[in-house]
Amino acid sequence: MIYEAIWENLPYLAEGAAITVALAVTLLAIGVVVGTGLGLAQSYGHWALRIGATLVERLFRAIPAVVLLFLFYYGISSFYDISSFAAAALALGLRSAAYQSQIVRGAIASVPSGQMAAARAIGLTRRAAIVHVVLPQAMRQAIGPWTNEALSELKDTSLAYTIGVVELMRQADYIVSANYGHTLAVYSAAAAVYLVLSLAATWGLSRLDRRLRVPGFAH
Amino acid sequence: MTGSATQLMRVSHLTKRFGEHTVLDDVSLDVTAGEVKGIIGPSGAGKSTLIRCLNGLEPIDAGEIWLDDTELTARKADMDALRSRIGFVFQDFNLFTHLTVADNLMLGLRRVRGLKRAEAETIARRELDRVGLAEKWRAYPAELSGGQQQRVSIARALAMQPELMLFDEPTSALDPESVGSVLRVMRELVAEGMTMIIVSHEMAFIEAVADDVLFMAEGRVVEEGSARQIFHEAREQRTRGFIDGIAAALVGEADDPGQAR
Numbered sequence: 001m002i003y004e005a006i007w008e009n010l011p012y013l014a015e016g017a018a019i020t021v022a023l024a025v026t027l028l029a030i031g032v033v034v035g036t037g038l039g040l041a042q043s044y045g046h047w048a049l050r051i052g053a054t055l056v057e058r059l060f061r062a063i064p065a066v067v068l069l070f071l072f073y074y075g076i077s078s079f080y081d082i083s084s085f086a087a088a089a090l091a092l093g094l095r096s097a098a099y100q101s102q103i104v105r106g107a108i109a110s111v112p113s114g115q116m117a118a119a120r121a122i123g124l125t126r127r128a129a130i131v132h133v134v135l136p137q138a139m140r141q142a143i144g145p146w147t148n149e150a151l152s153e154l155k156d157t158s159l160a161y162t163i164g165v166v167e168l169m170r171q172a173d174y175i176v177s178a179n180y181g182h183t184l185a186v187y188s189a190a191a192a193v194y195l196v197l198s199l200a201a202t203w204g205l206s207r208l209d210r211r212l213r214v215p216g217f218a219h
Numbered sequence: 220m221t222g223s224a225t226q227l228m229r230v231s232h233l234t235k236r237f238g239e240h241t242v243l244d245d246v247s248l249d250v251t252a253g254e255v256k257g258i259i260g261p262s263g264a265g266k267s268t269l270i271r272c273l274n275g276l277e278p279i280d281a282g283e284i285w286l287d288d289t290e291l292t293a294r295k296a297d298m299d300a301l302r303s304r305i306g307f308v309f310q311d312f313n314l315f316t317h318l319t320v321a322d323n324l325m326l327g328l329r330r331v332r333g334l335k336r337a338e339a340e341t342i343a344r345r346e347l348d349r350v351g352l353a354e355k356w357r358a359y360p361a362e363l364s365g366g367q368q369q370r371v372s373i374a375r376a377l378a379m380q381p382e383l384m385l386f387d388e389p390t391s392a393l394d395p396e397s398v399g400s401v402l403r404v405m406r407e408l409v410a411e412g413m414t415m416i417i418v419s420h421e422m423a424f425i426e427a428v429a430d431d432v433l434f435m436a437e438g439r440v441v442e443e444g445s446a447r448q449i450f451h452e453a454r455e456q457r458t459r460g461f462i463d464g465i466a467a468a469l470v471g472e473a474d475d476p477g478q479a480r
Contacts, residue, residue: 114311114313117276118307118309118314118315119326120276120299121302121307121376122302122327122375122379123302123331123379124327124330128330128331132326133315137317214316214361215359
């Protein structure tokens, strides 16, 4: 029976979902760190740094995800024994960093210039003004667009299938081949798991957004 | 610093250009300790640009600015340290929107002066009390009226214990009923002997508190003198024209929100 096929294979789907979540979290973490760095470099860097950051950003936005996955996995494994999970986290993480740098840059630009002027006027250095005044405001502005990026990356983890990461999509595939059919039911179950993960992520991030909202301040 | 004749700030031959346009043309002025200097003039005269140059918020093209015996315009000047000695009040307040009133007042004390939280809090509470807003300690800027925000921003500047306070049209962005509360705070500062440079369209206020008034037009100082001289016995035709124009159309202030940048 269809339900039995799904019920019996639920542990495998759960295993796949766990890998999907782990991959999404890892790649987003890489994206936050590198993307914030790139965004800061583009907003405040010396001209050379700004051009460098922009080049990296354009490069990773221009190359299709699957091509990046192949480049990182097969490219790196030709001289270093990299796992497919690590290669996927790096490839998708750096691509996400390129997108996230634009979120950070836009959020920094949305902070009125008077905030920086006021911070400098009380004697803060430029760096201190960025850290204590501009970034805290910018990061709050960034949560909305960042939620979109996180959801889009969560779904794109399924592309890691192509280099052999046993995530949700590949587990679904295994189940289909082991059961000689029930194709539609199994893939629908996988889709349902993605839906649940997305809803959970949206819920969590909008809670964070509300928690960090500044009283009386209209977004 | 001794006596009232001590020179606190000296500006000589300051010139500032935006591209081809000269916004400040050979401006010189002296400020002695305890002096209140008013700067008046039509929109576009360069008043706001001048006052922003005085604490280095705007770079200058030529001239010198000295605070006490330190040159702000020197290549190796420690601008951050110098700025912390000069209080600046913006037209649109610029309170840090993500911080409570308390943290707005304490940020500079902690990050610039390196004070411990308890020490910073003592000073911040005293200054907030001075502007009459002690009960707003935990409020966020967006929860305050414009007049209250401006008073907090004055307290934020005062918390750094500045030697000199600069005011860039502090009441231009306020609704009429808030103007009085801000001017009252400024009047108290005058009474305490604070050295102040005030760019303002509040002519009655400038006339009442300023020891010395600069009338500027088109980036130049047209005339400088006592409040009495500028407002009643101006030598220059342009000054008289401006003062008479204001008197004739007091209402005119409403449609000049002071966008003199």
